[in-house]
Amino acid sequence: MPGIRHWLARLRAVVRRDVVAGEIREELQIHLDMRAEDLERQGLPRVEARRQAARRFGSVALHQDRGYDIRGGGVMETIIQDLRYSVRLFWTHRGFSFVAVATLALGVGLCTALFSVIHAAILRPLPYPDPQQLVRVNVVVPGRGEAGEFAPSLDDVRTWRADQRVFRQIAVDRGASDVIVDTGYPERVPVQQVSEGFLEVLGVAPSLGRSFSAEDTRREIPLVALLGHGYSQTRFGGDRGVLGRQIRIAGESATIVGILPAGFYPRVAVWQPFPRRPAGFESMRGTGAPVIGRLQPGLSRARAESSLSQIVDVLDTAHGKPAGTSVRMYSHYDETVEGSGPIVWTLAGAVAAILLIACVNVAGLLLARGATRQRELAIRASIGAGRVRLIRQLLSESVMLAAAGGLAGIVLAWVSLDALVAILPLALPENATPSLNVEVLAFSVIVAVFTSLLFGLVPALRLSRVNLNTTLAASDRRSGAPLSRRSGQWLIAIEVALGVVLLAGAGLMIRSFARLVSVDLGYNPDAFLTMEVSPLDPSPAVAAQYYPALVEAVRRLPEVEAAGAADQLPIGGSRRAGFVTVPEQQPIRVDERQVLPGFFEAIGLPLKAGRLPTEADRTAGRPLVVINELTARRIFPGVSPVGRLLPLGKEPPEIIGVVGDFLQDGARSPVRANVYFVYQGYAELRRQPFVVFVRPRGAPSALVARLRDAAHSVGPRVLIDRIRSGDDFVSESVTVPRRRMVLLGLLGGIGLVLTVVGIFSMTAYAVVRRTREIGVRMAFGATSGHVVRTMVRDTAWPVSLGLAAGIGGAYLTTRVIATLLFETTPHDAGAFAAALATLGVSAIVAAWLPARRAARVDPVVALRSD
Amino acid sequence: MRKTNSDQLHGTLDMLVLKVLGDGPLHGYAIAVRLEKLSKEVLQVEEGSLYPALYRMEARGWLSSDWSVTDTGRRARFYRLTRGGRVQLAAEQESWARLTLAVRAVMGS
Numbered sequence A: 001m002p003g004i005r006h007w008l009a010r011l012r013a014v015v016r017r018d019v020v021a022g023e024i025r026e027e028l029q030i031h032l033d034m035r036a037e038d039l040e041r042q043g044l045p046r047v048e049a050r051r052q053a054a055r056r057f058g059s060v061a062l063h064q065d066r067g068y069d070i071r072g073g074g075v076m077e078t079i080i081q082d083l084r085y086s087v088r089l090f091w092t093h094r095g096f097s098f099v100a101v102a103t104l105a106l107g108v109g110l111c112t113a114l115f116s117v118i119h120a121a122i123l124r125p126l127p128y129p130d131p132q133q134l135v136r137v138n139v140v141v142p143g144r145g146e147a148g149e150f151a152p153s154l155d156d157v158r159t160w161r162a163d164q165r166v167f168r169q170i171a172v173d174r175g176a177s178d179v180i181v182d183t184g185y186p187e188r189v190p191v192q193q194v195s196e197g198f199l200e201v202l203g204v205a206p207s208l209g210r211s212f213s214a215e216d217t218r219r220e221i222p223l224v225a226l227l228g229h230g231y232s233q234t235r236f237g238g239d240r241g242v243l244g245r246q247i248r249i250a251g252e253s254a255t256i257v258g259i260l261p262a263g264f265y266p267r268v269a270v271w272q273p274f275p276r277r278p279a280g281f282e283s284m285r286g287t288g289a290p291v292i293g294r295l296q297p298g299l300s301r302a303r304a305e306s307s308l309s310q311i312v313d314v315l316d317t318a319h320g321k322p323a324g325t326s327v328r329m330y331s332h333y334d335e336t337v338e339g340s341g342p343i344v345w346t347l348a349g350a351v352a353a354i355l356l357i358a359c360v361n362v363a364g365l366l367l368a369r370g371a372t373r374q375r376e377l378a379i380r381a382s383i384g385a386g387r388v389r390l391i392r393q394l395l396s397e398s399v400m401l402a403a404a405g406g407l408a409g410i411v412l413a414w415v416s417l418d419a420l421v422a423i424l425p426l427a428l429p430e431n432a433t434p435s436l437n438v439e440v441l442a443f444s445v446i447v448a449v450f451t452s453l454l455f456g457l458v459p460a461l462r463l464s465r466v467n468l469n470t471t472l473a474a475s476d477r478r479s480g481a482p483l484s485r486r487s488g489q490w491l492i493a494i495e496v497a498l499g500v501v502l503l504a505g506a507g508l509m510i511r512s513f514a515r516l517v518s519v520d521l522g523y524n525p526d527a528f529l530t531m532e533v534s535p536l537d538p539s540p541a542v543a544a545q546y547y548p549a550l551v552e553a554v555r556r557l558p559e560v561e562a563a564g565a566a567d568q569l570p571i572g573g574s575r576r577a578g579f580v581t582v583p584e585q586q587p588i589r590v591d592e593r594q595v596l597p598g599f600f601e602a603i604g605l606p607l608k609a610g611r612l613p614t615e616a617d618r619t620a621g622r623p624l625v626v627i628n629e630l631t632a633r634r635i636f637p638g639v640s641p642v643g644r645l646l647p648l649g650k651e652p653p654e655i656i657g658v659v660g661d662f663l664q665d666g667a668r669s670p671v672r673a674n675v676y677f678v679y680q681g682y683a684e685l686r687r688q689p690f691v692v693f694v695r696p697r698g699a700p701s702a703l704v705a706r707l708r709d710a711a712h713s714v715g716p717r718v719l720i721d722r723i724r725s726g727d728d729f730v731s732e733s734v735t736v737p738r739r740r741m742v743l744l745g746l747l748g749g750i751g752l753v754l755t756v757v758g759i760f761s762m763t764a765y766a767v768v769r770r771t772r773e774i775g776v777r778m779a780f781g782a783t784s785g786h787v788v789r790t791m792v793r794d795t796a797w798p799v800s801l802g803l804a805a806g807i808g809g810a811y812l813t814t815r816v817i818a819t820l821l822f823e824t825t826p827h828d829a830g831a832f833a834a835a836l837a838t839l840g841v842s843a844i845v846a847a848w849l850p851a852r853r854a855a856r857v858d859p860v861v862a863l864r865s866d
Numbered sequence B: 001m002r003k004t005n006s007d008q009l010h011g012t013l014d015m016l017v018l019k020v021l022g023d024g025p026l027h028g029y030a031i032a033v034r035l036e037k038l039s040k041e042v043l044q045v046e047e048g049s050l051y052p053a054l055y056r057m058e059a060r061g062w063l064s065s066d067w068s069v070t071d072t073g074r075r076a077r078f079y080r081l082t083r084g085g086r087v088q089l090a091a092e093q094e095s096w097a098r099l100t101l102a103v104r105a106v107m108g109s
Helices: A003-017 A017-041 A048-058 A060-071 A074-092 A094-123 A154-163 A197-200 A229-236 A303-316 A334-339 A341-374 A374-384 A386-420 A438-465 A468-474 A479-516 A538-557 A599-603 A615-619 A627-634 A701-714 A726-733 A735-769 A771-779 A783-821 A828-856 A859-864 B006-021 B030-037 B047-059 B083-107
Strands: A136-139 A166-180 A186-194 A224-229 A246-249 A252-259 A270-273 A291-295 A328-333 A529-535 A560-566 A576-579 A588-596 A609-610 A626-627 A653-661 A674-678 A692-695 A718-725 B063-069 B077-083
Touching: A017 A048, A017 A060, A017 B030, A017 B047, A017 B077, A048 A060, A048 B047, A060 B047, A074 A094, A074 A386, A094 A341, A094 A438, A094 A735, A136 A303, A136 A334, A154 A166, A154 A270, A154 A291, A154 A303, A166 A197, A166 A609, A186 A246, A186 A718, A197 A291, A224 A229, A224 A246, A246 A270, A246 A692, A291 A560, A303 A328, A303 B047, A328 A334, A341 A386, A341 A438, A341 A735, A341 A783, A374 A386, A374 A615, A386 A438, A479 A735, A479 A783, A529 A538, A529 A701, A529 A726, A538 A560, A538 A588, A538 A692, A538 A701, A560 A599, A588 A599, A588 A627, A599 A692, A609 A627, A627 A653, A692 A701, A701 A718, A718 A726, A726 A735, A735 A771, A735 A783, A735 A828, A771 A783, A771 A828, A771 A859, B006 B030, B006 B047, B006 B083, B030 B047, B030 B077, B047 B063, B077 B083
Parallel strands: A186 A270, A224 A252, A588 A674, A626 A653
Antiparallel strands: A136 A291, A136 A328, A166 A186, A166 A246, A166 A291, A224 A270, A246 A252, A529 A692, A529 A718, A560 A588, A560 A692, A576 A588, A609 A653, A626 A674, B063 B077
């Protein structure tokens, strides 16, 4: 094999071309001279000797060229030539290059960014070792259906852990809630409560300090805490001396014993041991705190379920509990990605369609340009460019385009990833951190390069089948064109079909969203403000004093029309369920709320019967409630409930009024049975703070500062979490559907633009190619209208075909998003019609614009052109 | 890796050039003269085609070349066998011997 010296020699030949060529010329000349001298010595006259020497040698130029090809640059030089020529072409056809590169970049960039997110959300949502061994466990009491499924007790967990036959490690995860943490700077942050063993279940160790022990979970010993990485950075600047320091969690002093690694539950600020509850709690099943375990390596979920069921049954009967108790296990992975499926696959499909449209676009562009270059290629072939050389030339042009498109795509992917994560219409799993995925990137770039190469080569391959003479002699740009016209039309049809599917999906999302936000919630969200505020001292006595005083202070503000409070936000608050017992009926589940007078006036729930609570009711000394219409209908059908006792709890409250229904959790939720207790200070300890509801007089913006002052003026030190308008949290409640609509709308729009660009450029090239033909037609009397019609008709056929195929495709694929739609069928005629109309009209306009240009052609100029 | 020539003319020419240079370095014209003596046919077509062949063999690493001065004091480019060239020559000779042996066996002489 030629070594490095050989390539150095070649490089020298490229760089110092003249020197090498000169050497060859000189060497050949020496040969000729020597031969001539020999012949002369043999007696030939000088002139004849030279003549004969030259004859015997053959063509000096030819051998010199061949020699240079071998010794000189050869392959390397032609590559450089090709590249130089490609760059020149790239620049000469700036418009073409820009469209091609931008198209590829969009396809590659979007595809990569989105699939990177999907990778983080679906394919690797649990960045722990052996995530398939993680399960959630429930205990099942026989014969009670779904109601018989409970979370295991902490005693169960500890028994199973010690047993080691099924679980390698197991723990209770109470989950996170927002709690006031004071590190010298009080703030409400997410605090997660977990039992010992939780970190070990996931296979994570603190980056500093220790994790929780079983001892830490006992109520009697001083509280300890772990800090999340992010929180330790913001509050302590990552100081490693933080171990042993004291912080306050919900008023209770806690010692920091460790810091968790970066990226682990990034949203959680502080971890505290669970349960730290009074005696007896640890043996209780069904406390609502999920139990998560790591199965022994190699143990399947089904086998783990059956062997643990046996263990539980034996132990339960030994302790005198009823026999037949079993367990059920749920894959932690499945539960983490649950619900993400439809939207993820929809987005994946949409983005794949965009990549496909992009590739089809580039294919169309290259085909169209290839067709116009048929003559150029024929000329180059006729003056000696070999087939291989031509193919190499076209190849390097395509590679150039693909490389530029791919590079731009990488940049786009990089730039758009964060933006995409920000508007992603799905809740990313706790620990998923999307980053640019190299494999996806490679895939997209390869698709782009492959497409460019394939369709860039078609003209060259076709040329090699075409007889040079006929191509040149025909002197007509249509030679070789029918094929490209037909394939161009196919490409248009494919693009249109994909575009229709994308647009139909986007249209469905938009329609669904419009319906979602126009739903009557039962109250007017833009008419009130909410203030979430809580005293730093969490004792119930402080809260019982504070909130009524605060509401009164707020009510006194001149800008306030009405003010009240409730222990829940209308949307997204956690519920407290009670059961109303009616004779001869199943217990009716109701949601219980505590309210301070003024709440109904502030939020705007209309009074339907009876009266609204007043300040006097707060000292009534007996429980008073207001119920909503649904509760009234269910429990007191046909009679007025006002003045009656509601059969709820140990001390049935008196119903003083009935108010309108509202949609508890936003538009997609059902109306629920609601019972509003007038707060009298007797409610048991509630960790959840009250929310103050304020109906302003006039513009609410001026009120915010006044509300803050009021919150601080009443007495105890307080923390104001946020002041929001009703609109804010209603709009937050539709965040996910809105993002879905925005993202799919965006993808549909990009698909539309790409399709239009593709049709436009293909038609434009067709016009250029057929300039002469058009000239002939016009010379024979065709009107410009006729010419436009002819050109547009050529595009109209594939567009119609594409529209038909697209509707079929949309009909089949939009089922996927059925579960994402609100009161909209996946085959909504309006959305489909809008998609058809938008694409059809855009397509015809895209074809008509270049066609009109064709019609303006001066026949004389056209006939002379070639 | 040893390349064997598929092209008969190239193969023969290459083998002869290697053989000629086996006796010592020569310049292009001298090679042509030797070849003429060995075989009338090889360079019958065009003498010039010797040079691309020489360059090709040099590119393959069989030959090396240098500008030098002839006995008569003329400047010329001299070609010599490299070690690779010698190995190639030996290989060519061996395969040639095998071929002639085989042909002789078939022809039954």
